[in-house]
Amino acid sequence: MTTGNDFAVVLFESVSHALGAEKIVKGSGIGCKLIHVPRHLSSDCGICLRFHAADRERVEALLRGKLHFFEIKLL
């Protein structure tokens, strides 16, 4: 079970993708924030989109088919 304090992130292949996703997710009223990719998830220097884990299914449904992303991970 996830509580309101748990976060998840979507990982992308580039900043362009992350910015595109932010627009889509924010646009549908779901709170989110672009942050540095935590080191334990990837050694890449990019950014990822953080949101409340409770919104995971909605975020996934919003992005799927619209914008390529690597994966969604719980923090």
Add this chain to the structure above:
Amino acid sequence: MKTIYLDNAATSFPKPEAMLSAMTAYQRNVGANPGRSGHGLSIDAGRIICEARESLALLFHVEDPLRIVLTKNSTEALNIALQGGLRPGDHVITSGMEHNSVMRPLRFLEGRGVELSVVPCSPRGEMDPEDLKKVLRKNTRIVVVTHASNVTGTILPVEAIGELLQDRPDVMFCVDAAQTAGALPIDVEKMNIDLLAFTGHKSLFGPQGTGGLYIREGLDQRIAPLMMGGTGSRSEFEEQPEFMPDRYESGTPNTIGIAGLGAGVSFVLEQTVEAVRAREEELASRFLAGLQDLRDEVILYGPQDASRQTAVVSFNIKNVTSSDAADYFEEQRGILCRPGLHCAPSAHRTIGTFPRGTVRFSFGFFNTQQEVDDACEALRELVKRKGKPGS
């Protein structure tokens, strides 16, 4: 004396205020390197680039903005398409009205074993798509044509060419839209354009040093990047990323320029391309009409029909070199124009003005009817000055 700028085909001037303020706002308030970190200013810089890409996608009817690679001008875009897309043994077709940013890469590639066909155009710069059809070969890989000539303004039949290439999915259709992006409607779907090279500093009202290349989905594997390096993405790998647009966008981008380009494109979208076109067509039409009584002394090139050309008009005055005419226009009338060959010797051969060249007046969105009338008056004056007809 006030200056009348009639060199918009070289670069548009002046630019919309919004373009200038977008550039200063970026440098004053943002300034960071986009996509190289996750801090707020870096993300803001990335957002500016994202928005510019989205506006461009809207303008050209591109569904996925990430299919647009940002470059420093259309020359770089054309070099990616041509040098990246052609191998020895491939065949490429172009028109007889091209700029050197198409002809020079093609002549270079010809020296490396690429076969080149140049479809002849009429003395007015017009091309019959049937002539292009005739030179298609089994190994044709790219057809590259300018959307409109920078010498005569002649609009080439891009839609018809796109149509006739429909049954050749192995041929990539590349359009040089340097003269038309922002000035004429462009729809990459309707026109079946696979590769669209555009420059930012002409009718898109961006600064110099901006441009781009649209690459249709599925074609990037057929086009090798010309430059490789840091992209801010996939930093753990020493190989160039394969995905768009990073595959073709190495090194820190021209963010301040792209900020200006984005604002310029937004300006075009607000005005609408149709309104820009209507205004420029009216200016060109007024200029052509204003020269009617000088037809014995002034030789006009191109279609001489504003509906079939951009707001670019080339002419010569009998017994006056193009450079002398340009000097006269500037010194006596404050008119800034461009004489000579306009980086397009091939087009000048087609219209019969090589190596003499022409005087080119190119009108833009910010020119006024009064300026067009002043330009006609200046021509009339120069004709009068040089003496009686035939002298």
